[in-house]
Amino acid sequence: MKKNWWQDKFNLFMVAVAFFTFLFMMTAVATLMIKGLPQIGKALAAPEIQFAIRLSLYTSLISTAFCIVIAIPVAYVLARMDIPMKSFFNTLLDLPLALPPVVSGLCLLIIFGTTAFGAWLEEIDLSFVFTVKGIIMAQIFVNLPFMIRVMKSTILSVNPRLEFIARTLGCTPAQAFWKITLPLSKNGIIAGTVITWARALGEFGAALMLAGATRFRTETLPISLFLNMSTGDLEGAMAAANLLIIISIISLYIFNKFGGDFIGGTRGV
Amino acid sequence: MIRFADVSIKLGDFSLKNVNLEIKEGEFFTILGPTGTGKTVILELIAGLYRPDAGKVFINGVDAENIPPERREIGFVYQDYALFPHLNVYKNIAFGPQLGKIPSPIIKERVKDLADMLGISHLLKRFPGTLSGGEQQRVSLARAFIMKPRILLLDEPFGALDPNTKRMLCRELKKMHLQYRYTVVHVTHDFNEAGMLADRIGIILEGRVRQVGVSREVFENPLDQKVASFLGAEPLKTVFAG
Numbered sequence: 001m002k003k004n005w006w007q008d009k010f011n012l013f014m015v016a017v018a019f020f021t022f023l024f025m026m027t028a029v030a031t032l033m034i035k036g037l038p039q040i041g042k043a044l045a046a047p048e049i050q051f052a053i054r055l056s057l058y059t060s061l062i063s064t065a066f067c068i069v070i071a072i073p074v075a076y077v078l079a080r081m082d083i084p085m086k087s088f089f090n091t092l093l094d095l096p097l098a099l100p101p102v103v104s105g106l107c108l109l110i111i112f113g114t115t116a117f118g119a120w121l122e123e124i125d126l127s128f129v130f131t132v133k134g135i136i137m138a139q140i141f142v143n144l145p146f147m148i149r150v151m152k153s154t155i156l157s158v159n160p161r162l163e164f165i166a167r168t169l170g171c172t173p174a175q176a177f178w179k180i181t182l183p184l185s186k187n188g189i190i191a192g193t194v195i196t197w198a199r200a201l202g203e204f205g206a207a208l209m210l211a212g213a214t215r216f217r218t219e220t221l222p223i224s225l226f227l228n229m230s231t232g233d234l235e236g237a238m239a240a241a242n243l244l245i246i247i248s249i250i251s252l253y254i255f256n257k258f259g260g261d262f263i264g265g266t267r268g269v
Numbered sequence: 270m271i272r273f274a275d276v277s278i279k280l281g282d283f284s285l286k287n288v289n290l291e292i293k294e295g296e297f298f299t300i301l302g303p304t305g306t307g308k309t310v311i312l313e314l315i316a317g318l319y320r321p322d323a324g325k326v327f328i329n330g331v332d333a334e335n336i337p338p339e340r341r342e343i344g345f346v347y348q349d350y351a352l353f354p355h356l357n358v359y360k361n362i363a364f365g366p367q368l369g370k371i372p373s374p375i376i377k378e379r380v381k382d383l384a385d386m387l388g389i390s391h392l393l394k395r396f397p398g399t400l401s402g403g404e405q406q407r408v409s410l411a412r413a414f415i416m417k418p419r420i421l422l423l424d425e426p427f428g429a430l431d432p433n434t435k436r437m438l439c440r441e442l443k444k445m446h447l448q449y450r451y452t453v454v455h456v457t458h459d460f461n462e463a464g465m466l467a468d469r470i471g472i473i474l475e476g477r478v479r480q481v482g483v484s485r486e487v488f489e490n491p492l493d494q495k496v497a498s499f500l501g502a503e504p505l506k507t508v509f510a511g
Contacts, residue, residue: 159349159351161347161349161351162351162353164313164316164318164338164345164351165345165347165351165353165412166353166364167317167337167338167339168316168338168339168341168343168344168345168413169339169364169365169368169412169416170339170365170368170369170416171339171368172337172339175368179364180353183355184354184355
């Protein structure tokens, strides 16, 4: 069948835009990787990078665990229960996704640094300002809404009748959740966990505002990148950036493998 | 056995209004009505999924409001069968008894007996996604039967089956009912199915129960114009021919 000339031009235009977009993204990442990858070996031997990797892993694993534990019940409430002002809570919980991370960090700094609540927390040895705990808190604040969104979509995709049938077969509501909804949400939990962890690992703005950027104290990989750039150590910065890129690529692969594409359009949020 | 006393409930745009209904112990009661008139909601009220906004549901003479679904001794078969997709057929059927800490040899024996009776012994290791509609329906019935429920709730259980499988399963279901005499509340919009299975029929239209009676009596003497017009869609002779 012969196509109209305008249809050919239209397709050509679309393909050209797509091609240049891919080209631009690939060039940006590839340039950094080509220049940075040879530096990784040397960078890994540097004590500050080793510290940054350790601290990044430590904080991101803890914050991701918190995100999972909190997100599942919150998502369950939003997906399954009729609560007053549900759409308001939905919007509120999504807010940190739309906020610039530095604004999120400033919110946290104000709460923990200037209020009586923050002072009380310091008294009981829970200080979040300029501490490692602050990094964890910032990662949770920024990433929790994301995990909630993934989990909400996952729980919504599980037929609620299954839980109800489990009840008629003798399950309490908690048993029905543990034996039916949770196992059926496995892929969503894995996808959400991996991508939340990767985001936690790369969290910068909010952590910078709340925990600051101090070498060998609050120096995560992105903070290390920032500090190296500030001191003109481009090689160190590129090495840290490359580690983050590799982790991101692997995480995205796992996220998509476990159905991240289909979880409520959360990809790329 | 089951009594609805002035039950009303509103769910979104849909509402069930002042339902009064009595279902006797051991009878096969069919709720017949067009799609979207509240038939499934009646089953879900019996099962305890919803609480009525007004009125009461009594089960065995007891107000069921505070009895959770797990203590109502009911079996529920949905139109889409609602089999647990992550469990194989054996685990689907054994799900309820395994919660009750019944020794596994006894569970195995009960599953085997039921599977033999329903002709699904060869499917026990398969997962629901690999079964046909008729096979899923049998598994769903086995899962409900194994709990020896006092009340069996069937929500359009044959809706997605071909006519031959449907006829065969209807006969098996009727045979099992006559053998065990549990109370069955069955929902359908199919006159033939209702005529073939029901001891008594309740006609539900626009969220209200319009007429209750023995099958033939309901089909032959519609109470009012609305019931007559609903039943008039099907010639009477074909209903009792099955």
